[in-house]
Amino acid sequence: MSATLSLAAILAESARRYPAKVAVVDGPQRVTYAELWRSALTVAAALREQGVHPGDRVALQCPNVVDFPRVYYGIVALGAVVVPVHLLLTADEVAYVLRDSGATVLVCHPSQAAVGAPAARAAGVAFVEPAALLGAEPLRSYVSRAPDDPAVVLYTSGTTGQPKGAVLTHLNLVLNATVNVFDANDARSTDVVLGCLPLFHTFGQTVGMNGTFRLGATLVMLARFTGEAALEVMLREQVDVFHGVPTMYVALVAAAEGRTELPRLRLAISGGASLPVAVLERFDAAYRTSIFEGYGLSETSPTATTNQPHFGTRAGTVGHPVWGVEVEIARAEIDDTIELLGPGELGEIVIRGHNVFAGYLGRPQDTALAVVDGWFRSGDLGTKDADGFLTVVDRKKDIVIRGGFNVYPREVEEALARHPGVVQVAVIGVPDEVHGEEICAVVVPDPQAAPTETALIEWSRERLGKHKYPRRVRFVDELPLGPSHKVLKRELRRRITGEA
Incomplete structure (x- = not known):
């Protein structure tokens, strides 16, 4: 019997260790780890009754509400593969994702049905709402998987304009969530984390949801982000950890003006795009805390580097590689081999380690272009200084x-x-x-x-x-x-x- 590993273990283990602890706050709802895991096993059983088998791909179109983790973990508990659907797509774009991924079912929240239902019809895929999956007798436990089996397929556009499915394994995602909370950041099981990053997006999914559940901490859902709404929820729920993209930090700085009471944030993490140093400084002054900026891609699960307490922080940089991951600078103009450059030299950021994806779904040629000599070519240009801090300078492609x-x-x-x-x-x-x-x-x-x-x-x-x-x-x-x-x-x- 070879080794097994499942992303479902992240929720299963926290349900075993902290059954009565609140896992998710969604408006007035407070869902414990035991309740969340039981409902995930119920979703898994209902999907099995609908003919979904281990290895099948199931699309999930859902905002940041408790149904997202219920269904996400239900799909992986069955041994199936989650295909999260971006909520800003048109029906035609969703239909493309359903067809390209080979999804057999689209689980769609009622709030998204106006786009999801016609997309499912166009792609010839079964359409089901989360509520319809909560009546089955739950599975006894989750289905075991091999560490290299696919767990999630994240759609990311390429320079051709056709979105590609990045296949992430159970090993990729379990390790990235684990390393984020136990090595890269000063995260704690007592944390109350604001879940305002879209969960269909790699940052919100791995660093936000999976990282929080890996710790046994509490995730406070916010489906529609505004600076004012975030402040209100953070004060009400005593949130002390915030993960966001730079635009969210801009909004929080604006919302803080003239307010006497602000949340006491112990940890703030930024990713998704370069954070202007001026925004970082204004946020630090208003909230009296430091932002730890990181860097990653869908293909790297996502975290590759971040500013970490262990190495100290440096504004304008994205810090050091996370545990078990190598990040170097390679000569950008050479495509078929990796030639590493020295400190301070500008080149393409290349990554290797447990976080690098298994390839693009059904696109071996694209995979071969992206992974060269065992390194993932990010398409981003950067430098690495003598102290090991990485700076993202520009994008090789015109993203x-x-x-x-x-x-x-x-x-x-x-x-x-x-x-x-x-x-x-x-x-x-x-x-x-x-x-x-x-x-x-x-x-x-x-x-x-x-x-x-x-x-x-x-x-x-x-x-x-x-x-x-x-x-x-x-x-x-x-x-x-x-x-x-x-x-x-x-x-x-x-x-x-x-x-x-």
Whole structure:
């Protein structure tokens, strides 16, 4: 018998150790570890009755409410694979994820049914709401899995614009949650953590939910984040740990103005995009605490590095690699082999260790390009100083990170290019105080049928997820092109932001 390991053990073990402790606060609901685990085993049994087998993929479309962990852990308890669905997608985009992942069922919260139901119909996938899975007799225990078996498939767009499913194993996710709370951060079982990061996203899922449950701490759900709402919940529930993306820290700084009572945060962690040092300083001053900034990707479970108490913190950096993970800088222009660079040299950030994914679902060629000589190529450019602190400098690819979500310009360009009044379009990220970056479409219009800025924004909003459509449009006579007729986006950014 080979070794077994299941992500389900994270909740099962905390239910065994802390059965009466509150695992999740969701508005007025307080759900203990024993109750949460029992309902997860009930979901597992109900899915089995619906014909789901170990290894099958089950999609989950659910906001930050207690149904998310119930169903998530129910799917892995059955030995099936969770495919979390981004809540800002259109029905067509959800249908693509269902088809590409080969999901057999979509478990969809009623609040998402207007998008989820037509997507399931279009993909020919069974549609079920979480409430329908709570009447079965629970499984006795969870189904054992091999450490390298898939546990979760996270969809992440590529430079082709087609989202790819990053396959994360039980080993990837159990170790990343464990290392985050026991090695990288000063986390404690007495923590009360605000769960405001979307749970369908790798950061909220691994660092927030799985990390909190690994400790036996309490997760306070917040389905719709605003600075005011977060402050209210944190004060009411005595939250002392906050995980967020930079836009959330901006909102918390703004919400703190003029208030006499603020939550006493013991630990604040930032990821998802680069945190401006000015925001870090303003937050530290208002809340009298330090932010520990980290770095990771869907393909790395996600945490690769973070500022850690053990090494000290350095503003503007993303700290040191977490336990058991190596992060180095490699020569960016060489694709087929990894050539490591020395301290202070600029190159591509490469990662290897227990956190590196098993590959892209059904895309061996993409996997071979991403994992070279045993290292995962991040596509991000950075430096590592003589003390081992990593700094993310720029992105090799032209990803726009809006509010912590990756947006791939090619996908937006494809949609805009279909507009009859658009001759040519390039999409870039421009600096934005609230979202870190905003999506800007630079358009060469058809002089006979030039659309207005408002019309183009409205047109794209109907065809792209809420986080993807451009909020800004600039009209130009021509786009700057290189010798191979490739649009020079760096030059375009310089022109646009120079004008701004």
